[in-house]
Amino acid sequence: MVKHSKGYRTRTRKLLTKNVRERGAVPRLSLLMEEFKEGDYVVIKINPSVHKGMPHRRYHGKVGVIQGKRGKAYIVRVTLGDKEKVIIVRPEHLAKFNGIKNG
Template sequence: MVKAPKGYRHRTRKLLTKGVRERGAVPKASVLFYPYKVGDKVTVRIDPSFHKGMPHRRYHGLTGTIVGVRGRAYVVSVPIGKSTVKTIITYAAHLRPLKA
């Protein structure tokens, strides 16, 4: 019996895959250079082709608030559950502005 893998991207076969026509595509410049400001609401949407600054899969699809900037990365505060708030540091390739 083989043990299940415990890597950073385990159990992400469907979650971290692109569509057939999107494979190998680098994120658009409009996504990479979007001018996020402190206080903006964002959605964490992991881009599997961009490995640097990739947040953990548990944050994929969650909505957070930009708290700060660290070089090219953004500090995002993500509420999980009713009272827990996590802080993640990720690149702009894995963020999308909230459409609300």
């Protein structure tokens, strides 16, 4: 038997697809220029049309805290199970978190 490949985007067929009307569209300029401050809560929302600064699929939909900035990207602290991970994500893949976060 042949082993299937285990690349960075494996098992993302539904996760990293856009609607028909959104395909090929580049992110809005306001989305790219959005500024986050240290301590802000953000949701990691992967934009499949932008490959630069894209986090791994396991972080999609997770809520994290901005720790700082590195170039154009942000350093985000995310809780994954019982571990805390620090990932570097560009603003195209981040959205402000509007829910209530205790802690």
